[in-house]
Amino acid sequence: MARREPEPDPLGMPRDELRAYLACHPTVSLWPTCGRACGYSRSLTYSLARAGGIKVLHLGAHRCRVPSAWLEATLFGGE
Secondary structure: OOOOOOOOOHHHHOOOHHHHHHHHEEEHHHHHHHHHHHHHHHHHHHHHHHOOOOOOOEEEEOOOEEEEEHHHHHOOOOO
């Protein structure tokens, strides 16, 4: 099994770098990438995902990913 490269911390990235990262990756992790990019705590991120406030793709029983297109639209809107 290939080892995955860790996702960068979105809080330490300039906006244009974050947009470029999202453009190159079809999905990102719910936590920490999506949650931290939106400024949410870990518990709030998972609560919003359960309630439908964050669009998630469920991959098995315990793994979920966030579509990068959804996160980009949420963060940057019509910029």
